[in-house]
Amino acid sequence: MNVLILTDLSQVAKNAAEFALQFLRKTPVKFYLLNIGQFHTDEDPQMPANERMARALVKIERRILELKKLTTNPDHQFEALYSENDLVTATRRYTDAKKIDLIVMGAANKGFSPYTIVGNQTYEILKKIKCNLLAVAEGSEFRKIEKLIFPYTYIPSLDETIRKLENFSAFEKKVEINVMEIFGNTEEEDIISTGAGTLVATTNSSRVKHLKMRDLDIFSISQLQKIQEDFDLIALMGKDITLCYKLLHNKYGIFSTISGKLPIFILHD
Template sequence: MNVLVLTDLSEVAKNAGSYAVQFLADIPAHFFLLNIKLFHPDQPETDFDNKTRDLALGKLQQRVSELKELSANKEHRFSVIYSESDLVGATRKFVEEKKIDLIVMGAANKLHSPNTIIGNHTYEVITKIKCNILAVAENSRYRIPRRMVFPIDYGVSLEHQNLRFLQRPQIAQNAGITVVELGCETETARPESLFFDQLHNRQIETKQMPTSEAFSEGQLKVLQQDFDMILLLGKNINICGELLHTEQGLYSRVANELPILVLHQ
């Protein structure tokens, strides 16, 4: 598996990288640590010279050393990349060039809210790049995923390829999935068979919930207590917006400690 870790060399990004190495502990993986010029907005343009790039690469190598110590998998490899392109352009380039299976990002935006999981950078990548993305909240601490919650609605077509990442051996393989069907008050068809057919090796339960009740502080508290990870479909724009929008989403107002895995085709 090829993993692109976007890092601004902050503690939030450091936590995300550590989480990813532990999450993929049993999987052969090549981690590419990418530092982008955009992540240094306070530094004057003239300061971005070879010295700055070398300093960033040096810090990335130091981070690689820390991740190697954390990893017990001899099939984990690490490389560093520095780019002066824009965030989306650089990320898209290396997703294609390195055949990336998963993007990993820290998710925090101190300037917007001290509690938000989702910052401008993370939301932009989720909505503009079709690659599986693991957004790790600042306060997320790795624990073996046992229960994952998967909200879906009837406004999007569900296709087999959306679940390919979860079909990989050793991806949270012992974790059960609770599928929360939203909008069920107006529909009779239920897509649960898709999950039973494609994720036959997992324990899956299905619950129904009116959309009006789903995105609330009360529900968030329940998620924190009962689950280890949130699953989303990248094409499920309505749900992603309700949860992750940088200004209007639930997680821009309320603290969250659960990592979010966004699945794309």
């Protein structure tokens, strides 16, 4: 697996990288740590680009040494990357060039460190780059992924999506997947239930449980707090842009107003 970790060398980015290391502890991975010129706002703007790159690479290599000391998997490899492009352009370029399977970055959260740039752009990366993404909040501490919750509004290929979650290499074979159908009003509930019922009926895995909830309920502070107590990870489909927006937008997302501690895994087709 090839994993791209976006790092501005902040504590937020450091935590995301260390979380990814444990999340993928049993998986052979080539980790690429990407840093860009935009992150170095404290340096002389007149500094030549090659000097800025050299300084950045030294800092990234230090971070890589820290990660090497933490990993217990001999099949974990690391490489430092640097770009003078903006974050989205650089991420897209290396996602294609390095055949990236997963992007890892910090995510906006209540009380989020003001010194992070990466965490404020999670939603932009999600929206503009079609690649699986793991968003890790500053306060997230790794725990074994035994129960994940997968809220969705409507997905035509729900069975296929569930199979992708079941087969994602970072998840234990016994992980419990709680599929939560989100609906708006009674009329919409009837329509969605009819469509989803056919899809769900063909999903026979004993690891999959099915729940329903109104959108107003799932986005209440009390419900989100309960989700964080009961589950180890939130999974979303990248195409379910409304749910992604409500959770991951750095200014208007729910987790920008409450303390979010669960990692959010975004699955793309």
